[in-house]
Amino acid sequence: MEKPIKMLRQHEEAVRERLRALDREKFGERLWAKDATLWKSDPESQKRIRNRLGWLNVVQEMSAKAGDLAAFARTIKEEGFSDAVLLGMGGSSLCPEVFRNTYGVEGGYPDLRVLDSTDPAAILNVECSVDLPKTLFILASKSGTTIEMMSLYRYFSTRLRAVVEGSIGSRFIAITDPGTPLETLAHEQRFRRIFTTPADVGGRYSALTYFGLVPLALIGADLSPFLNRALEMVGACGPAVSAEENAGVSLGGILAEMGMKGRDKVTFLVSPAVDSFGYWVEQLLAESTGKEGKGLLPIEGEPLGEPEAYGDDRLFVELEVSSSAEETADQRLLALQTGNHPIVRIPLRDPLDLAGEFFRWEVATATAGAILGVNPFDEPNVTESKENTKRLLEDFKKSGQLPPREPVLEEGGIRLFTGANVGSRDSIWETFKKFLERSKASDYVALMAYVERSEANESLLQEFRARIRDRIRLATTLGFGPRFLHSTGQFHKGGPDSGIFIQITAEDATDVPIPGEPYGFSLLKRAQALGDFLALSSRGRRVIEVRLGLEVERDLRRLLGLIQ
Numbered sequence: 001m002e003k004p005i006k007m008l009r010q011h012e013e014a015v016r017e018r019l020r021a022l023d024r025e026k027f028g029e030r031l032w033a034k035d036a037t038l039w040k041s042d043p044e045s046q047k048r049i050r051n052r053l054g055w056l057n058v059v060q061e062m063s064a065k066a067g068d069l070a071a072f073a074r075t076i077k078e079e080g081f082s083d084a085v086l087l088g089m090g091g092s093s094l095c096p097e098v099f100r101n102t103y104g105v106e107g108g109y110p111d112l113r114v115l116d117s118t119d120p121a122a123i124l125n126v127e128c129s130v131d132l133p134k135t136l137f138i139l140a141s142k143s144g145t146t147i148e149m150m151s152l153y154r155y156f157s158t159r160l161r162a163v164v165e166g167s168i169g170s171r172f173i174a175i176t177d178p179g180t181p182l183e184t185l186a187h188e189q190r191f192r193r194i195f196t197t198p199a200d201v202g203g204r205y206s207a208l209t210y211f212g213l214v215p216l217a218l219i220g221a222d223l224s225p226f227l228n229r230a231l232e233m234v235g236a237c238g239p240a241v242s243a244e245e246n247a248g249v250s251l252g253g254i255l256a257e258m259g260m261k262g263r264d265k266v267t268f269l270v271s272p273a274v275d276s277f278g279y280w281v282e283q284l285l286a287e288s289t290g291k292e293g294k295g296l297l298p299i300e301g302e303p304l305g306e307p308e309a310y311g312d313d314r315l316f317v318e319l320e321v322s323s324s325a326e327e328t329a330d331q332r333l334l335a336l337q338t339g340n341h342p343i344v345r346i347p348l349r350d351p352l353d354l355a356g357e358f359f360r361w362e363v364a365t366a367t368a369g370a371i372l373g374v375n376p377f378d379e380p381n382v383t384e385s386k387e388n389t390k391r392l393l394e395d396f397k398k399s400g401q402l403p404p405r406e407p408v409l410e411e412g413g414i415r416l417f418t419g420a421n422v423g424s425r426d427s428i429w430e431t432f433k434k435f436l437e438r439s440k441a442s443d444y445v446a447l448m449a450y451v452e453r454s455e456a457n458e459s460l461l462q463e464f465r466a467r468i469r470d471r472i473r474l475a476t477t478l479g480f481g482p483r484f485l486h487s488t489g490q491f492h493k494g495g496p497d498s499g500i501f502i503q504i505t506a507e508d509a510t511d512v513p514i515p516g517e518p519y520g521f522s523l524l525k526r527a528q529a530l531g532d533f534l535a536l537s538s539r540g541r542r543v544i545e546v547r548l549g550l551e552v553e554r555d556l557r558r559l560l561g562l563i564q
Contacts, residue, residue, distance in 0.1 A: 001232055001356065004251070005345040007337065011258060018257040018371070019243040019250060028249055031366065032056060032239035038370045045375055052377035054200030055362055059208050059230045061198075066224055069217040072193065076136060076218060077109050083130035084110040084218050087152040088140035088211075090287075090486025091203030092175070094280040095358070096140075096215035101276040102351050106220025110136060116483050118148055118525040120512040121452040123155070132163050136192075136218070137172045140211055142203045144180025147389070148482060151524060154515045157189075175210050202377050204284045207358040226355045233356030237363045247356075248363025254344060255285075255315070255364060256371035259296045263315040263342060264496075265444060265475040267299040269333065271321040273351050275301075281361050283487035288365045288376035290491025296368060297444055297491060299475050303466040307335045311473050313442055316343040319357070321350060381494035385485055388531030389524075397518055402526060407547070414555055417533075417545040428546075429562045435500070435544055436472055442498055445474050446488070449504045450481040450529040451552050460556040461504075467563040474500075482528040493535055501536055505529050506548035506555070 008015055022028075030038055034053040036046035076084075086096050093116040100112045115126050137156055141149045153172075160168045169190035176182040178196045186194045195210040206212065208230055217223055236247040243249045255266060266285060268278045278300035285298040299314075316336060337343055348354070369376030396402055407415035411428050418431075426434065436445070445468050451457050458478075465476035479488055481503075492499055511520040529545075536543040548555035 002347040007343045009340060009342050011342055015254050015257050018253045022243040022253055028246055029239045039375050049375060049377055051200050052202045054198045055205040058201055059234050062208060062213055063227045066227060069213055069223060073217040081110045081134050081136045083135040084112045084138060085126060085135055086114045086138040086140055086215055087149045089116050089146050089148050090283060091206050092140035092211055094283055095207040095212040098276045098280050099216045102274055103221050109220035110218060112215055112219050118482055118521045119452050120508050120510055120521045123512050123521060132160060139182060140175040141182055142177050144176045144182030151514045158515045175214055204287055205362050229352050229355035230359055233359045248360045249367050252364035252367025255296055256368040258315045262313055265297050265299050265313045267314050267316050269316060269318040273321045274319060274354055277354055284361055284365050286488045286491040287379050289369055289372060289374060290495035291374050291380060293496055294372050294374055295491050295495035302476055303462055304332055305470060306332055307339050309470050309473060311441055314341055316341055318343060318345045321348045379490045382490050384493055384535040385532040388534050389527045392527040392531055413549040415547040432562055439472060439474055439500055443474050443500055444498060445476045445500045447478045447502050448481055450525055451506045453480045456553050460560055464560050485532060493539060499541060501541055501543040503533055503545040505545060506552045507550045509550050
């Protein structure tokens with residue numbers, strides 16, 4: 001395992017002093033002793049924190065389960081399952097998606113698709129891409145109550161009953177905590193298998209539990225070498241390792257110290273071989289630190305720009321697979337490395353090293369949280385959007401409609417809605433221009449897209465964020481709803497008031513019913529978007545909604561044309 005290369009420029013001495021302070025506080029020893037006083041001083045918070053530190057020991061525990069998981073995966077393969085679909089959100093879905101994108105599928109094992117969307121087109125695309133009678137569905141949720149997962153379960157169980165004779169329970173497995181409603185459902189419906197995870201491991205720290213390892217086994221990966229790499233990193237983060245040498249603590253010290261000096265936009269530059277790792281680390285860092293008006297904002301997937309496109313609020317983190325050294329030939333990246341921007345380069349021997357990176361970043365995030373003075377194991381503001389959505393759906397059941405809203409502008413089928421703190425009667429372009437001009441140097445722009453996460457849509461939105469970045473030199477994020485609500489959504493509402501939020505919604509050409517409900521997924525998605533809009537607006541955040549028509553790709557191109 002190679003050590004990171006730290007190019008921190010004028011900040012190096014401050015970081016060294018921070019790491020020395022961690023040693024004086026015996027941070028590493030206290031972390032492994034699960035000392036909750038590292039994060040909070042009040043007894044109630046400490047009690048909750050102690051019940052969220054099981055991830056420190058979970059790699060050793062799961063190593064003993066590797067043989068059982070491999071045998072289970074072989075059974076699924078031998079029974080002829082061609083596909084596996086994971087229904088989950090946030091910490092239950094992001095790691096499996098990284099595994100599928102990074103490691104592919106071994107011959108004969110089922111292909112894995114992760115469905116963490118309420119977009120009707122996304123749901124239908126998954127359904128059309130699999131052979132339903134030969135598909136294994138994975139229900140993954142720590143709480144066992146996630147509305148997206150349960151709605152998708154209702155839909156696909158109904159579809160399966162239409163094409164499969166007899167009981168469908170053998171087509172489902174569950175991954176959840178002990179005693180959840182999902183565990184009860186799985187017993188009642190006689191699911192093929194129920195995997196219960198330790199209750200003292202939070203969702204975004206669960207990558208190396210059943211939530212990550214069951215899907216990894218199902219695509220045919222050999223878990224033993226994977227877990228051995230994770231154990232290697234556990235040793236490198238051990239209690240006796242000094243902060244300077246500790247792979248996770250040292251990174252956490254850098255992140256927090258740089259963040260407190262204004263470099264709080266942690267910008268990831270990741271080799272193509274492991275580029276989806278950013279999906280997972282984005283949630284870990286944002287949801288763990290974005291609270292109490294503080295936070296480290298991960299910038300994942302932002303197209304690489306010219307050095308002058310970046311402000312002085314960036315810390316770059318480069319994850320480079322050694323076989324991808326040719327990437328450094330990009331002159332823009334070379335300019336960043338030789339310029340004034342601080343960079344931490346983490347070399348990976350091969351993609352299998354991601355096993356250790358999951359653990360490194362968990363330790364680093366816990367360390368940064370302690371330095372920042374926040375509890376990195378809770379998500380106090382996530383419920384705001386959820387409660388709004390729940391209320392909107394209950395109101396719909398009574399009235400048959402969502403609250404009527406009048407756009408402030410409409411041009412060519414594109415409608416514009418603004419929060420109470422953003423008003424305009426100009427053209428859409430002028431409104432956008434004035435909206436963005438309200439920014440200051442430490443701000444960021446968040447694109448929140450409640451549209452299908454198709455290749456074309458994502459490409460256009462990535463170009464949109466790059467143009468905004470290059471025009472006003474602000475960091476940008478891109479999240480697809482409702483997926484991001486379980487990731488950066490906590491940061492949006494609990495982190496610093498530095499976000500400029502552009503919500504992009506669209507009309508759906510078709511809908512998908514939710515059995516047992518008087519509405520379908522299209523309305524559920526609209527309620528989730530509106531619920532989050534209201535949560536942001538009620539906090540005085542700068543938020544604007546752009547509602548596209550039925551031809552989403554066409555309207556995105558028109559929107560892109562505004563930012564020249």
